[in-house]
Amino acid sequence: MKKVILIIAILLKVSVGFSQTNNGRVIGNTIDENKKPIEFANVLLHRVADSVFVKAAISDEKGNFEMDHLVLENYYITIKHQTFKTFKSENFSITAGNKIKSFTDITLNKNSNTIQEVVVTSGIKPFVERKLDKIIVNVENSIVATGNSVLEVLERSPGVMVNQESSINLKGKSGVVIMIDGKPTPLSGTDLMAYLKGIQANNVQTIEIISNPSAKYDAAGNAGIINIKLKKNQKIGFNGSLTLSYGQGVYAKPSASTNLNYRNKKWNFFGTYSHAEPTDFTMFYINRKFFDANHNVVSIFDQTSYIKRPIISDNSKIGADFYANEKTVVGVMLNGNWNSSNRDGNTNSIIKKPDGSVDYTTDNSVTLNEKRFNGFGNVNFKHSFNNEGKEVTADVDFGQYDSKTLQDINNSNLSSDGQTVTLNKLFTNQVGNIAVKSVKADYSHPFSKTAKLEVGLKSSLVTSDNDVKFYDVIDNENVLDSNRSNQFIYKENINAVYASFAKxxxxxxxxxxxxTEHTHTNGEQIATNEKFSRDYTNFFPNVVVNRKFSDDNSLAFSYTKRIDRPTYRQLNPFKIFVDSYTYVVGDPTLKSVITNIFEFNHTFKGKYITTLSYSKSNDAITDIFQQDDATKISFQIPANMQDFEQINLGIYVPFKIDKTVNSTLSGSVNNNKYTSPLQGSTLHNDFTSWDANLTNNIALGKGWSAELNGFYQSKSVWGLFIIKNLAQVSSGIQKVSKNKNSTFKFAISDIFLTNHIAVEVQYQNQDFFTNRTWDSRVATLSYTYRFGKNTIEKARQHKSGVEDEKRRAG
Structure with missing residues (x-):
């Protein structure tokens, strides 16, 4: 909290007196083929030097548009509308002698092929937008996202299911690639969850959910890609913003963030910083049954856990772009995340006999101290050969991900009358390091306005080094347990080349x-001297065919092949204890998953979208549980299933209730089918589930607006697990000052406390149920102040070369 106060004190001293003469002006009007004015056309002004977006306008009821306060520069405009072809002008100059550029009767031709952004006349972007190739979650303008972490925003995103302790699924499938600004995070499991909890939604612009990526993307991720795009202020001159937020659930969640930017014709410097100190909790209830050889119940295990977790998180991003000339740009960017937490958990277990009487009880306390650092750097280059899209880009990426975890486990076994029977203590010290290096180059060559070839190559090298030591605590002395202690080193080199042609x-x-991707891996367990090595090449085709039947109807078909490699944590054979009776362990023999995906996509009137897809995965990876009926110990381990098939039907329907309420309904129906030999038998898990997401943006007038969002996920299946239904309703209101410099927001998440994860398993000797709740209902008040120049010149949306490595660490 002291850091938050310090940030506020420093930033409130910032005063801005920076101005620049901007006298340029662009005016014009739009008409259709029948000479009628076109209303609500999006007019975008771009700078010729780097094609970046400078300023925007929307045509009025007479088709007129206007953009003023422009610097002297070379520009061109593009005009987009959901029912017309995109228009692009010739290059023009705003000079001291010619400060006004006028366009007369720009004619737009009808075309339903491209799905443009649905224009919201209230000026409020919907929380969720559906484009032909992806779903966009507009975090920046969302009221209910204020004060949340990125992980909490993902929970409310269509088709996304979040287990806050370990995983993210998309459309009921695992194998999701998480990217930050186009750069995949090498983290996975609890490491990824901790990282996403530490990123405040205030730092995020949008989240892109891409279920069927093209050949340009890494082939990793059979469920698709979730790309989290952080804010990057690109206004002319010096400007910035300050956001202060305070949330209150069961525990407090204060945070502060700032965004600073300076830009002139040659240079753009940008930086963001945020500090958060939320305190969370997690509460588990677990019921397990244990059996004898004849499958008779011999013991019932009731376990209740409560874990309190204060977190301190600092995030920073700094960078610069140098515009050497009109066609060449060089950039550098550095990201850093520091995260520390202290988990204090207590677990009480009652072990009952079949008749319900108490056999014995256990009292288990676990304290965990975690410190993590994630650092990432990127150097990038872009050269445009002409203004038609012929260009080459290159990236050099490097990252370091360090973690240190100290864990104390104290376990007491008590008789039915409360007398201590046994007492034992365990201490673990785990140090992890992941180093990522990558180089990447792409070339785009348009043959005409309707034909383009893209080619590229990439090479990445990842080294993961995890060292864990277990100690038995005897007479307050730590005695090394060499049988369980180990060091696991894993190295992976992937070389890829691609080509893509569009017409x-x-x-x-x-x-x-x-x-085409060639993969070479090797792993080594130092303590046992066990080694393994793999070498394989895969080909990943991608096909998209779109047919325009009329102005109102188009149908697209796509096919893609994907791979889901095991995460570094899934390969790690170390035992990570949750408590004395539960641990998580990896499997270095896991195989990669190959998935074939077929999809039909129908678009009606440029905005109503229906999708039907089928996918089949070989050797699908899911977590499974195994238990020892004698010791009452259960553990979670990843495993390859033989076959996984999914049929998915999805809809996206934007609509208006009246002139002030813009709503979006999205939903899907999934049939997931798992078939695989497992634990001496054959698993058949075939289940149909559905989900729905409704967002409502309400313009109240005079700077006031509101938001009401909700989602529902029916009972679903993932491997062995049956996941119970869950839901959430969140709402908020905001006020924007008349000069647009100040914004006040108040929001409440999970109003009815319906967001929780309940899971049951009934297979072989396993019969258990678990229910997990957390600090999900939070009331948050935030204030944002913007200062400096307000002439927008948006930066190029650069993506670096690391697309898969980051998500797989841990």
Whole structure:
């Protein structure tokens, strides 16, 4: 909290007196083929030097648009509308002698092929938008996202299911690639969850959910890609913002963040910093049954856990872009995340006999001290050969991910009358390091306005080093347990090349792509001297065919092949104890998962979208549980299933209730089917589930607006697990000052406390139920102040070369 106060004190001293003469002006009007004015056309002004977005306007009821306060520069405009083809102007100059550029009767031709952004006349972007190839979650303008972490925003995103302790699934499938600004995070499991909890939603602009990526992307992730795009202020001159937030659930959640930027014709410097000190809790209830050889119940295990977790998180991002000339840009970017937490947990277990009487009880306390640092750097280069899109880009990426975990476990076994029977203590010290290096280059060559070839290559090298030591605490002395202590070193080198060709015709559009990846890995357990090595090559085709039947109807078909490699944590054979009766362990023999995905996509009137997809995975990875009926110990381990099939039907429907309420309904129906030999038998788990997400943006007038969002996920299946239904309703209100410099927000998440994860398993000798709740209902008040120049010149949205490595660490 002291750091939050210090940030506030420093930033409130910032005063801005920076101005620049901006006298340029662009005016014009839009009409259709019948000479009628086009209303609500999005007019975008771009700078010729780097094609970055500078300023925007929307045409009025007479088709007129206007953009003023422009610096002297070379520009071009593009005009987009959901029912018309995109228009691009010739380059023009705003000079001291010619400060006004006028466009007269720009004619837009009808075309339903491209799904443009749905114009919201109230000026409020919907929380969720559906484009042809992805779903966009507009975090920046969301009221209910204020004060939340990125992980909490993902919980409310369509098709996304979050287990806050270990995983993220998309459309009921694991194998999701998590990217930050186009750079995959090498983290996974609890490491990834801790990282995403430490990133405040105030630092996020949008979240892109891409279920069917093209050949240009890494082939990793059979469920798709979630790309979290952080804010990058690109206004002319010096400007910035300060956000202060305070949330109150069961525990307090204060945070503060700032965003600073300076830009002139040659340079753009940007930086963000945030500090948060939320305190969370997690409460578990677990009921397990244990059996004899004849499958008769011999013991019932009731366990209740409460874990309190104060977190201190600092995030920073700094960078610069140098515009050497109109065609060449060089950039550098550094990201850093420091996260520390102290988990204080207590578990009480009652072990009952089959008749319900108490056999014995246990009292288990676990304290965990974690310190993590994630650092990432990128150097990038872009050169445009002309203004038609012929360009080459290159990236060099490097990252370091360090973690240190100290854990104390104290366990007491008590007789039915409360007398201590046994007492034991365990101490663990785990140190982890992941180093990522990557180089990448891409070339784009348009043959015409309707045909383009893209080619590229990439090479990445990842080294993961995990060292864990177990100690039995005897007479207050730590005695090393060499049988359980170990060091696991894993190295992976992936080399890839791709080519993609796209061609547009009057009624048909095509895209064909092929990506080839060669993978070489080796792993070593130092204590046991066990080693393994793998070497394989895969080909990943991608096909998209789009047919325009009319102005109102188009149908697209796509096929892609994907791979889901085991995460570094899943390969790690170390035992990580949750308590004395539960641990998590990896399996270094896990195989990669190959998935084939087929999808049909129908678009009606440029905005109503229906999708039907089928996917089949070989050797799908899911977590499974195993238990020892004699010791009452259960453990979670990843395993390859033989086959996984999914059929998915999805809809996206934007609509208006009246002039002030814009709503979006998205939903899907999934049939998930697992078939695999498992634990001496054959698993058949076939289940149909559905989910729905409704968002409502309400314009109240005079700077006031509100938001009401909700989602529902029915009972679903994942491997062995049956996941019970869950839901959440969140709401908020905001006030924007007349000069647009101040914004006040108040929001409440999970109003009815319906967001929880309940899971049951009934297979072989396993019969258990678990229910997990957390600090999900939080009331948050935030204030944002913007200062400096307000002339927008948005930066190029650069993505670096690391696309898979970051998510797989841990």
């Amino acid at each position: 547009e015709f009057t009624k048909w559009d095509f895209q064909f792509g092929l990506r």
